[in-house]
Amino acid sequence: MISKTIKANSTEAIIKEIDKVTSNKFEPTLAIVFLSIKQDWNAIRNVLDKKGIAIFGATTSGEFIDGEIEEGSIVIMLLDMNLEYFKLVFLETGERSTFENAKQMGFEGKNTFKNPAFIVVSGWLSQDGENIINGITEGFGTDATIFGGMAGDDLKLEGPIVFSNNTKSDQGLLALIIDQDKIEVNGIATCGWKPIGTTKTIxxxxxxxxxxxxxxxxxxxxxxxxxxxxxxxxxxxxxxxxxxxxxxxxxxxxxxxxxxxxxxxxxxxxxxxxxxxxxxxxxxxxxLPPDFDVIEKVIEECNELKNEKQQEADALIMFSCISRLLSFGILMSEELEQVQQVWGAPMIGLFTYGEYGKSKTGKHEFHNNTCCVVTLKEKI
Incomplete structure (x- = not known):
């Protein structure tokens, strides 16, 4: 599986990049699109849709690509994943609750693939992080593989959105469901933060x-x-x-x-x-506020994932909490660069309002102040 990353600061520029990368015998089937809510996501969606490319999209509170942090921009990863190896499911909270929608997603994955993985982005569902994890688990089973993040809106805190080819919503839940019998999906949710002081009780x-x-x-x-x-x-x-x-x-x-x-x-x-x-x-x-030790812990856990489960990767997707960017400052670039260097694969990511993933010794759950790294590798 080939993955290619592109970026731009305007709709016109990203459309040129899309045309350029798809004009050289590269025929992508899937686009992962992370962009500032200020950008014209609808125009970009129309261009990709006309090319027959499935879209997994979310607005951000900052985006990054191949270890470099962008701001107010558009980043896209294009993959030529076999159409039979993935399915996109988009549901909106309204008449049905977020938990019920997430449960339906779990059912969809179970009925589509024998061994699915769920990569999820959610809109302005800030109180539903656990409901999304619990719903998918209820629908699929306790061993569900779930990674992803809550979309951002440049810290406006007004209504981030998620979108696919024909749908968008600030109350949306979008899942990229992947057949793990064909594509290896592994990941780690890690934060590296150190506790301070005595234990307190809520x-x-x-x-x-x-x-x-x-x-x-x-x-x-x-x-x-x-x-x-x-x-x-x-x-x-x-x-x-x-x-x-x-x-x-x-x-x-x-x-x-x-x-x-x-x-x-x-x-x-x-x-x-x-x-x-x-x-x-x-x-x-x-x-404690973060320092280089936090980054070292993250890289250590990524290396453990590489050595124990995922030696190589065709693509990396990273969901990192906006709080990490605010607190890390210039150190954030160091973390992103070092994570990419672990596998040396194309990487795309966004800064989120919450993350879904599995810690080293835990279960798949909802996190804050965490970075969630996901690796994709087509099986031979």
Missing amino acids: TKSEGNVVYTIDDKPALDMIVKYLGAELDFDSGKEIVTQIGAYYPLQMERENMPPVMRTAMFTNTEDRSLICAGNVPQGSKVKFS
């Missing part, structure tokens, strides 16, 4: 809203404990100042912690609204 929460930590208002606890100085005028102060630098690590027995990012705050009741559920009674720790 004493009051409901879904993804945390009201109190150790019986103290959640926001006050973070401000006092971390000595954070917050500007509440920007409207994005939680994502950019707390979520990026001080995510919560939910501890679990015999499993790695799962990260939770604070996305919003309610200044009246001093609660935190997180990008993922935080059950009442959960044990949590805060995290």
Whole structure:
């Protein structure tokens, strides 16, 4: 399987790149499209559709390609994957819940391939991360392979979208279902963040809203404990100042912690609204801001994946939390470059509002502040 990556900063430029790459005996069947919500995704979709190319698309909060970070741009990976080896499924939350749609996706995968993998992108379904994982698992089975991420919208926090050839929605759920008997799909969800301080208890929460930590208002606890100085005028102060630098690590027995990012705050009741559920009674720790050790941990786990499961790859897809970009700064490029160098394959990715994937010793689940790396390799 051949994969080729292209990028541009405008619709006109990316169309020229698409024409150029498809004019030299390369006949792609699938396009993975990640782009800024400012770009004309509809025009790009029309060009690809006219060429008979299936589209797996999402808006971003930043995109990257072959180790290089872009901003406000368009990145595309074109693959000549056999049409019989994959299927796209698009469902929209509305009359049916996200969980019911995800369950239907699980059924679709089970009925299409004996051994499917699900690569998923979701729109503005910020409270449904666990529902998407649980729904697919309910429909397919507990051993479902699930990787992906929540689309972004340049941190506007208004409504990211996902799209395919004939459909788009900010409430959409899009799955690229791949036949693992024909295409090897392996991945790792890894973060590298280090915990700090003592274990604390979520004493009051409901879904993804945390009201109190150790019986103290959640926001006050973070401000006092971390000595954070917050500007509440920007409207994005939680994502950019707390979520990026001080995510919560939910501890679990015999499993790695799962990260939770604070996305919003309610200044009246001093609660935190997180990008993922935080059950009442959960044990949590805060995290240290990242340094080179975080990147080293990520690369170590990628190398373990390569050595144990996936020696070679035809393509890499990476879903990385926007909080990593905000907190890493210039270090982010270092992480992306080193991840690509592990396999040396073409790579495409986006910065997300949440990630789906499997940690080294865990199960497939919903993450924050994590990077999820997916490798594709056609079997001979």
